[in-house]
Amino acid sequence: MELDKKRKMEAATDLKNIDTQKIEQLPSGIQLAEGTILLGRYMLMRQIGQGGTSSVYRVRDMLAVLGGDESESHIAAKIVKVPPASASNHEQQMMLREALTTRHLAHPNILKVYDYHQDGDLYFVTMELIEGESLADLVARKPNKKLAYKQVKAIISAVAAGLTEAHQNGVIHSDVKPSNILISESGEIKVIDFATARSYIDARVKGQKIDDGANYYGFTLAYASPQTIADEPASPSDDVFSLACIVYELLSGKHPYARKPTSTIAKKYVPPRPKEIGLFQWLVLRKGLSLVASKRYSSINEFVSRLFFAKNLLPYATVFTGIAVGLVLGVSSLISAVNAYIDTRSAHESAYQQLSYQQQLVSSLLANLPENSASLVQRLQGVEGAERQVVLASIKGGILDKLSAQAKNVLGYSAASVQASHFDSFLAHASGYKAIFPDSNKLLGLLADVESERNAYALGLQHQYYSFWQTTNFSQADARHLDLLQEKILSFDPVFEVVLGADVTSMILNKVDDAIANNNISQLAQINAFINGVGKPHFEFLLPEQLRALSNAVLVTNYLAGLKIDTADAGEYPIEATLYFIKEDLKALESSIADLWFDKDMAAVSDSLLALVTDFAIPADSPVMTSIQQKLLEKLEGKLKFHKRKGNSESIVVIQGLIDKHKAVNSSQAVL
Structure with missing residues (x-):
């Protein structure tokens, strides 16, 4: 006191x-x-x-x-x-x-x-006030992130009892997760944090109704049912789903849906059965984990009681009880009990035989994995329903590991050796398993990785292709290289079209213009051959005058190389094509001849004219050259007479040399 x-x-x-x-x-x-x-x-x-x-x-x-x-x-x-x-x-x-x-x-x-x-x-x-820790903290301290079965049973049973009480009072927790389960130092289990609970009760305080929007943002996506996320009417099955996720995680150390929002997961997806969970328990837990509300248990109590009952299922307990009752009540009851025993035993023997068949089938498939999805489907003929799911879940890891190795091989090709067929073959092969394992994140990841690498390589080829255009020297080797690159790009992208950028087209236009300005017919002919090698449609940006220059350059160079040209007479000199390049030069030379007097000027004009005749192999009898050469020779001979009268011996030698050069060139061109 x-x-x-x-x-x-x-x-x-x-x-x-x-x-x-x-x-x-x-x-x-x-x-x-x-x-x-x-x-x-x-x-x-x-x-x-x-x-x-x-x-x-x-x-x-x-x-x-x-x-x-x-x-x-x-x-x-x-x-x-x-x-x-x-x-x-x-x-x-x-x-x-x-x-x-x-x-x-x-x-x-x-x-x-x-x-x-x-x-x-x-x-x-x-x-x-509870002195202790959350279930999340307890699990985090475990090296393998899971608990012993006995401990899981105690915790889940207590949580289920609390949630059942809430459900009976019209309250759905909506955010059941490990961090919302407290474990006191004395071992008490408490469900906490009903902040996101959805209630059937019209709760009011001081005349103010709760804002119903408050609960839509607080739940944890990793444990929320698809219906909770979609804001569908609250149901006890929502908490069943969350609790089933926790059971799966506590026993296996892994979240059944990899902590992904269930709204992003296909409704038909079924998590793999962990080795820590027996087959009978798995049948119960799998139902609790269903993404479809109508397929889940509608009662927490039913889910948990069946889950733990399945762990220690004694199929014959009811039969022996019936036999005992039969001995007390009479022969007819005994016969009924015996018949029930026989029926039950037969049923379980059949179940065990079926399980044995499943194990044999799994062992066979794992020992000799199917080459492709079609082969797997064929080997699973007659295996349906839950049995099929069990078999697929058992071999899924082996098949995905094999696909991973194949994907690694595809991704390991060097840039020089890789082909579109390498990628396409794997993608077609692996895609066949999508219908068998529709919600396998690993399979989808492999397909995405290979598809991404394929796209990246195709883009890399295109970048290489367009970069090469910027540095080409217009050789035939470059034309072949671009052609091969384009062929490889088309194997990755059949609808690929070459679209040259402004930088490339400007570079080509400048190259052509420079060659025309310098009368570089060999460069023009090389560019024209390059165009034919990579495809004329790529050069539609060239102007008519540039195309004419390229065509004339080909005529001249073909003649000079002794090749057949496109004329009526194969041996006819392409005078028009030649004049395209030298016409202006000839006019300038002819204009300067009239005023020639000094020896050095005569020598310069003579050298220029001889260079044109020699470079373009202009025939001596060409009307274009006959006139201008005649005028130049008249000038040279007149100057020679002048030097003879004056006795300029050195100048005589120079002028006579120029005259002899012209006569010698005319003689050789006449032979052509």
């Missing part, structure tokens, strides 16, 4: 000495100073948990202390700060939902929520 009186006095003093209106401002992370008192009643002792927008504190209820109930004075409070202008804040609404949908639930396996409070811009929920 004296101790209780002393505690009451201490609590009263604490309340008197603390300014209840002075509340620390919350920085990001929602942290309050220890000793802060909310509503003149709840003293914050220390922070024991923290989320993104809320914090959980160990709290001492000073009123409980004053009332003499020391054991009830230690509680917990989840606190969130909401700006005054955001009275309908999502976090605040979720807190309100948690309090109003949970405080009427009274069950040993549900964390008790006392009430919902507001102190200025702080909103908080007071609740039962």
